[in-house]
Amino acid sequence: MNELNQTVAPNHDSTTVPAILPIKNSLLLSCAPIYSCQLDGKGKSIAIAPDGQATVKQPCWLHLDFTNPQTIDWVNSTQLLSDLAKEELLKPIQIAKEARFDSGILVVLKGVNITPNALPDPIVTFRFYITDNLIISTRHQQIDAIAFLKENLDKGIGPVDVADWLIQISQLISDQVNISFDNVHNNIIRLEDNALNQRAFSYKEIGRVRKQLIVLRRLLSPQRDIFVRISTERISWIDDNDRQHLHDISNQQSHYISDIDSCLLRLGSLMEQINGFLAESTNKRIYLMTLVTLIFMPLTFLTSLLGVNLAGIPFSEAKWSFGAFVIIIIAVCIGSIIWLKSKKWM
Template identity: 75%
Template sequence: MGLMMINENSNGSILVSDLLAAQPVFSCQLDGKGKANSLNDKTEASKTQPYWIHLDFAKSETINWINQTNLIPDLVKNELIKPNQFPKEIRCDTGILVVLKGVNFTPNELPDPIVTFRFYITDNLIISTRHQKIDAIIKLKENLEKGIGPVDVADWLIQLSELICDQVNLSFDGVHNKIIKLEDLLLNQRIFSHKEIGRVRKQLFVLRRLLSPQRDIFVKISTERISWIDDNDRQRLHDISNQQNHYVSEIDSCLIRIGSVMEQINSILAESTNKRIYLMSLFTIIFTPITFITSLLGVNLTGIPFNENKWSFVGLILLLIAISIISVIWLKLKKWW
């Protein structure tokens, strides 16, 4: 491809050969009826039949293509290949750039991996980039194969957003089930490691950090004056944002419940410790007189002062009694007893 600039041809249509030069992971043309066809030089992109290319931004060929093509504004190019990004939406003259984060839900005890997804979308072209595989994209491709996929670019944006939200919701439901399990263990007076709580809290914080900015992004997109987004699409985007807001509230509630679980664990541990100390104190009280008697009878009188006198043993006992009385008075003064 060299240093050739990739552009539209003379009649304004997008050259399929130029798109394929990016070496996409997946490419197709929406047929406007819920399915997709392979890119063909004989077809042209339109609002009802847009092109979609899905790229891996870690490929050097893809990076070169993005930097050289005129199909993407310069403001967008760096955003499509930047590795670490926060969710955002940028409006351009010809389209919008959207950066979203999602999760690849995995039904195990480990936190679900977070993935970043970027796409630039116009009325007849969708260019999306990622590095890790994204479950939402896989499901969107499956919908296209079944004939229930997006029919245009607005529907593509909404269906993808819904699938990303569905994965987040699955992840949240998994975390919520773990919280219920921990609460059930507490009801049965079973103690578990703080590491289990730590994993749940971490996943909740990650999900909240992910959802909070994205709910605003969907509202922002719905308020943009974009010709290919109609009122019905705007309402669907608002519904997605409301759903995100609902889950943010649920996450806040779960964080409070996790805090309550930790307090109950600490309370149970403190109660258990107090019971052990109390039991040991009882044993000490029981064996103290026995210990005192055996110690007293085992005193070596030859080593004490005035051992030659008959009252030496009685004097020792009186001294011990005096020490005990002084100790009791001292404890009373200190209000320790």
């Protein structure tokens, strides 16, 4: 069966690639792509018909689900990829990385899918192997950045070549992370306003926001280095302008990391502020209870003393004794208050 693997082998020089990439129905059925097209060089895509062919003049993009058994069989059997590239494209659990091969590069990136009212936003992993005229990408979960890239191709503002595809998908993934960070930052501002106005706050919500920031930082740190490495690699199909774009994306990642570090410090300061409010509120309550105890302590002593059931208590038979006792209690209470004020305890 004539397949792509017969035309673009990993270690072949570009001069050995024939003029036609025979991507036919047999190939499309065998790899079961989620999406397959060719870039027309003007920002749009050309769908690959079941009985159509793809030329090497227009880059081909195959987007696959790595959990699909047909995809697994095709990836394992194709000669387009080295054994390491096959393993990385099919591995379910991945960290962000970049690997250089003779004919191209393999990149694993992590992004976020923006989900309203969800903390943290779900993290998705995107893998792709890219050469000068071929892109093979795999995923399992739906990725928003891929959907946006397809929309750009439909609108005619998509990538014109493989280098532009790499830049646009990297930028879209970076933009999604930025949106997720902006949502978290807005939550931090709201929490700070609530703390300043001493409104209701939740340690659980603060913990969720902190977790989202930590996840985003762990996501961005290695990817910043990946974009730096790609921009410095001497790859024939990446020109100086493309390298500058990748370097700019790396700078954006560095900026996000700095902002995340700043937000983590703000959350720490917010926690200290909230703990201070709680301590102050607790101290006020304890102080008030102490004052009440000081006022009523002599009264308790008098009532306990006069409440003893013993004969011979002075003036127990007099009619005015109860009234006098009440006046004494009031006088002691007023005297205690005056004494506390003189000590500036009230």
